[in-house]
Amino acid sequence: MDIVRLERVVAVVGAIVVAAAALVALKNDWKTPGLENQVFKVMLGLLALGAVLALFAAIGVLGNFGGKA
């Protein structure tokens, strides 16, 4: 397996794990009160979004400079 392939596979698996973990954390935290926790929730949501974006980038759906990776 060449190195680029390995990168992509690790990125895909990692992104799924991270997105899932962030969403689970978000769900667990959903009802926590307090200012910092509201911020945490927004940030966990964005983190999950970032992981999904990374996933798409890794499988080549999204890429730079006009879509071609």
Next chain:
Amino acid sequence: MALASSSYPVAGAQTHGEVDRLYAETRDLRLNGFLLFMVSDLVLFSSFIFAYLYLRNSGQGWPPPGINRLDVAFAAFNSVVLFGSGTTMHFALENWKHGHFMKYANWLIATIVLGVTFLGGQGYEYYTLMARLHHTWSGSGIFGASFFTLTGMHGLHVFAGVCFLTVLLMQSVMGKYTPQKYFGLTAGTLYWHFVDVIWVLLFSIFYLI
């Protein structure tokens, strides 16, 4: 660096109720101040992002001639590393709140390791970019200016974050925090999340669009 036992060190005299109230109030101030600091830091990034988007759309085409495509696969890998460190940090804080100090320490160490890995990955990316493109800072034009300034600034934030988290780890080992009073850890987590979330933005604008 491991914590000796699952019990945590209690700061001696700080159990008095009045002091707790004061703690809650000063904590509130510091939390608000820290959040506002993050807002102003966000504005700093936003200004540079505005500059990047402005230059990018100033009618010269993108990417500028002579600039190859960035290595999206590697960037995705490196991003997952950083995003992963965000979740590990979150688990670290959760475990501290619930008094699981060994788990806390492990998650925090994992976060630091992932942060350092990300920095290494970024260094590798810089190296390949410069080597492959034979471009120095100034020669790489507005692309280099935007890319290296923004990612470099983010890298500095990650580096500061790694230092911050290392200090927090040492402080918690030395007994500065309790499961009730741990504002430093909250601030560290907020900061680390901030650094991650900024990367979501930078990753999107540099590698995806």
Next chain:
Amino acid sequence: MSVAVHGEVHGGGVADHIHPEPQTFVRKYIFSIDHKIIGIQYIITSFVFMGLGGLLAELIRVQLMHHSGALVNPDTYNELYSIHGSTMVWLVIIPLLTGGFGNFVFPLQIGARDVAFPWLNMVSFWIFPPAGLMLYSSFLMGAPVAGWTEYPPMSLQGAAGTSMWAAAIFLIGVSSTMTGINFLVTLLKMRAPGMTFTRMPLFCWAQFATAPLLMIATTALGAALAALFIERQFGVPFFDPTKGGSPVLWQHMFWFYSHPAVYIMILPAFGMISEILPTFARKPIFGYKMIAFSSVAIALLGFMVWAHHMFTSGLAPWLQLPFMILTFFIAIPTGIKIFSWLTTLWGGKIQFSTAMLFAVGFIATFTFGGITGVFLAAVPFDLHAHGTYFIVAHLHYVLVGGSLMAILGGVHFWYPKMSGRMMNETLGKWTFWLFFIGFNGTFIPMHWLGLLGMPRRVATYDPQFQTWNIVATAFSFVMTAALLLFFINALYSLRNGRKAGPNPWNARTLEWQIPSPPPYYNFKHVPAVFAAPYDFAEPLPYRGLEGELDPSVPAPVPAGH
């Protein structure tokens, strides 16, 4: 950090959090964490820089007495006005209004013992004098020449001092950002019990509207300055058109800060006027809520109008319209304030102290400056007036006739509180009249000069404009005399002024209910508040202040650490 507890629990803010009073001179007056001392430090430092900036201004006026330049060569002249502008904006007006008066006055007015982060406050201040010295040291290596706006590519070609300039202003920006965060948290979290937002004095409202501007806009300027600095020092292209950069990008980044910055320089001045007018008219401020909300409205609108400085820069035509219309709309909240102040005077028992004279003079000159602002917002007129002496006249009407006039009023108003002694009223009235006449005489002719064709930032000019330039210079000496008189008065009164007592103006906000100068801990007991402070016929709306002036009531004792 020392933590001490005293007295009963009030709730609402860390009212009882008292640091032990410092004993050494250095901790008390140099590296102090007391907001009052820091405020006075800011004021003194800023006035020192104002002396320097004023000297530069006089040199500029002398140069312009002759159409081919009476004093220095054009390069030196360009340095003079660039440093003059930078000094007055960043080292004088902004620090005086926020770090200076903001620090001293508003924590007292909301009944706080200090700002939220006293130590950060000290750091903010101590960044400021070194940054000012850095700015002036740029003279040694060739000062910046392209004005306080430093448009590239001129600023990219400027002498080494331009980088020093960028670094100095960046540091001042960091200091401002920290001040903004500090003030915002203080205002949000440390108000005395019962001090709701609708009971806050209007100066606090003004600071509340200003703090986010300090925090957000200044950071954006920091980004622009950082980009300019790394472009100059490392050749990383952002603005250089020959390397693909865009000079117009700098203008966007710069004005995105600097337009909100003009509101940083005027909103606290509005707040000061709103304190001075009711006190001396013995009347409630008219339309409290409208004045308060209009400050916030101006602050918000201020973020959306930056490109009205760039109508001639090559902005897409369709972009000019929204910026023009939004700028027009700022006239509405500003008008509301002016009309409310006028109505506050109606039916009053107006006592014309020096502070009040400055406040009334402020209304007159600021109205004029505001009106020319509306002129300039109209794109077709701006195409004619942009970059001319009309702009110079307009900006000095709002910054000198507006901000500085309010600052001078504010000094005369709060001087007794800061020093414990009164300023000399006779000298004060001379100061006002000389300043008012000198100011208008200096800047009114510039309107004609600009409209008839005199561009700004010129060391030499067309001979046809010489007469009015001589008039302006002559009056500028009158203004300088007024400011010298002011400095003499302030210094003289420090030793020889009449003892002020706690409340010489019979004012009603909280800072006047405690001794002058206020003790380290501000309040022996943090009072409870149950109304806005402007009902002159009513008893004071505070509870718990009985012991403040009574020497037999002990000061709160900080538990040592």
Next chain:
Amino acid sequence: MAVENRDPAVKLERGFWLVTAVLAVLSLIAVVATVLYPVQRLLPEAAIPADQIDALFKFLVASSSVVFIFVIGYLLYFSLAFRRRSSDAPDAVGVQIHDSQSLEMWWTIVPTIFIIVLGIFSIKIWYGIQVQPNSGLVVEAIGHQWFYDFRYPGVHGTIPNEMHLPANVPVTLHTTAQDVIHSFWIPAIRLKADMVPGLINTLRFTPTNPGRYEIICTEFCGTLHGEMHKQVVVIEPQAKFIAWLSGWKSKNAHASDAVPAGGGGPPVSLAGGDAAAGKALFAQKCIACHGAATNGFEKRVVGPGLDKVLDDPAHPKLVDGNPATPENVAKILQNGYHGDMGQMPSMGANGLSAKDVANLVAYLKTLK
């Protein structure tokens, strides 16, 4: 709210109404004087949008002098009428009114209406400036430290410092700068455009009054910024202008370093073009609008991509409809292009010499 209930009833005294009447009269006088005042006596109106901008200026002065007179009048009157007198008790207070919703509503609504009127008026005049005729004489003005250069159709090279315009012919003036930001302001025309290196800002106007007017730089441009003012001459019989122009045509006939705005002049010689020099020049001058040399026609940036421009089966013709030959490419480079694809400045405006054009064409030939 309790606060409002506490307010005493307000009765305005006679003096107030008297002052109001006086101020109204003064305002009326100010408005009439403003409208009647002949602005062109102070500063001539030399071209078409100038009268409209002056109309806006008069509107602004007239309306704001009303505001100013009332504010200052009331300020003075209130200050005098309500000053504390020696007969007043030391603790005397004023009338304790807090607000008046109707008054505050009015002074929000009236300025809003005024702002809307002003906005409509400004937009109308702004639109009038934008739609000045695009045809007529095309002149290019280039700012340098510290002088202006002008390029005219049919004239080789540049005409330094003095700009001549025929009266009553619409002028399209493209401005740019060579070194730093300058500005091009003719006070008599009330128009100004910043001259930004790398950008073209356009002014459109029609000179009406013959005469000699100042051109002034208003954007700081270095040591001698204050000395950077030149003149424009508006000439009445068009024949005189044509004579002036043909004078320059013959004077500059042999200036081979650059060619005029809007085209003209003999074709440049393509002999001895150096492709390597052309490549360097391309990266410097062309890629900003045309993108990298590897871009095909469809990869437009501002202009089309130029890869295989001389050998593209999909596009046998150039954008001006002429066959894709080196000579025709040189013609576009020389004269600029204005058509469906947009606009390209002439070699003069682009700062290209004839040699540069030859080098560029030689380079484009290699892109087959």
